[in-house]
Amino acid sequence: xxxxxxxxCSILFFAMNVFAEESENLFRxxxxxxxxxxxxxxxFLGIVIYLMVLDKRIGKLEKKEEEQENN
Amino acid sequence: MKNPWWKIxxxxxxxxxxxGGFLIETPKLPILHETIRNLYFHVPMWFGMIIIFTVxxxxxxxxxxNPTQENDSVAVEAVNVGILFGFLGLITGMQWAQFxxxxxxxxxxxxxxxxxxxxxYLAYLVLRNSMDEDQKRARISAVxxxxxxxxxxxxxxxxxxxxxxxxxxxxxxxxxxVYDLDGGMRLVFYPAVIGWTLLGxxxxxxxxxxxxxxxxxxxRN
Numbered sequence: 120x121x122x123x124x125x126x127x128c129s130i131l132f133f134a135m136n137v138f139a140e141e142s143e144n145l146f147r148x149x150x151x152x153x154x155x156x157x158x159x160x161x162x163f164l165g166i167v168i169y170l171m172v173l174d175k176r177i178g179k180l181e182k183k184e185e186e187q188e189n190n
Numbered sequence: 191m192k193n194p195w196w197k198i199x200x201x202x203x204x205x206x207x208x209x210g211g212f213l214i215e216t217p218k219l220p221i222l223h224e225t226i227r228n229l230y231f232h233v234p235m236w237f238g239m240i241i242i243f244t245v246x247x248x249x250x251x252x253x254x255x256n257p258t259q260e261n262d263s264v265a266v267e268a269v270n271v272g273i274l275f276g277f278l279g280l281i282t283g284m285q286w287a288q289f290x291x292x293x294x295x296x297x298x299x300x301x302x303x304x305x306x307x308x309x310x311y312l313a314y315l316v317l318r319n320s321m322d323e324d325q326k327r328a329r330i331s332a333v334x335x336x337x338x339x340x341x342x343x344x345x346x347x348x349x350x351x352x353x354x355x356x357x358x359x360x361x362x363x364x365x366x367x368v369y370d371l372d373g374g375m376r377l378v379f380y381p382a383v384i385g386w387t388l389l390g391x392x393x394x395x396x397x398x399x400x401x402x403x404x405x406x407x408x409x410r411n
Contacts, residue, residue: 156212163208167201170392174191177399184406 192399197392203385210378217372221290228286230378234386235279236304240346241387242272242394243311247339250332259405260398262328265335267397269314271390276308291356300357303345310338 146153191197211230219226246268253261283301284294295301317334321327350357 152212156209159208159212160205163204170396171191171197173396174197174392177396177403178192180403181399184403187410188406 192395196388200385200388200392203381204389207378207382207385211382214374214378216375225286225290226375228282229375230382231386232279232282232286233379234383235275235282236346237383238387238390239272239275239279240342242268242275242390243339243342245391245394246272246335250335253328253332257325257328259324259328260402262332263398263401263405264394265332266318267394267401269311269335270397271394273308273311273315274393275386275390276304276311280304280308287356296356298357299350299353299355300346303350307338307342307345310341314338 146157207230211227216224216226246265249261249264249268253265280301283304287296287298287301288294291298314331314334318327318331321330
C-alpha cells in the first residue's frame, strides 16, 4: 500500500515536471500568444464562477420562498 | 445551478472559442491581419443582441395575450441583457474600426443605425420606469417593445444595405459569404455565436429569477 503510494507520487511528480517543462516551452514560444490565451481563459472562468455563485444563491432564495409559500 | 447542462455546454463552447479563436489559422488579409479574429468576439455580440431582443419581442407579444408578471419579467430582462450586448458590440466595433478603418466613429451607416436602435431600446427602460402601476407599465412597455423591434430590423438589416458601408454585407451586397469566411473560421464562428448568445441567456435567466423572487416577496408583504 505504502509502496504503491510512493510509486504513484513519484510518477505524478515526474509527470508534473515534464508538463511544466513542456508548458514552459509553450508559453515562451515565438509570439507568446499562449500567454494571452491563458489570461483570457482565466478571465472567462472568473466570470463563469461568478455567474455560478449567483445562480446558486438565487436558487437558495427560491427554495426559501417556496417554503414560505407552503407555510 | 438550475438546469446545469446547457450552462456547462455554454462554458465548454466558449472555452473552445477563446482557445480556438486565438490559435486556429485565419486567412491572411491586408489591413485586417490578426484583427480578423474579432469576428469571433465582436460579431457574436450583435447576433446575441438580436436573438435576445427577439426573445423579448416574443414575450412582449405573449404578455399582451396572456398578461402575467412572468411574461413581463422575461421581456424586460431580455431588453436589459440585449442592451448590454449591444453596447459591448458598439464599443468593440469602435476599437476594431480605429485600427482598420482609421477612425473610432466614421459615421458608417451600420454604426449610426445600431447606435440609434440602442437609443430606442434605452427609451424602453426610461418609459418603464416612468410608470408606477405594474399592469399599466407592463402593457404599455410591451407595446413599445414591439415597436422598438420593428424599428430595429430595418435600421440594422435594410437601411445600411441601401448605401455604401464599410461593414461587409452592405452596399447592396447582402449575404454571408462576403465575410471571407473560410472553413477554419466557420468552425469557430458558429460556436462563438451560439456560445455568446447562451451566455447572455444565462445572465438573462438569473435576472428573471431574481425579478420574479422580488415580485413574490413584495406581494406577500
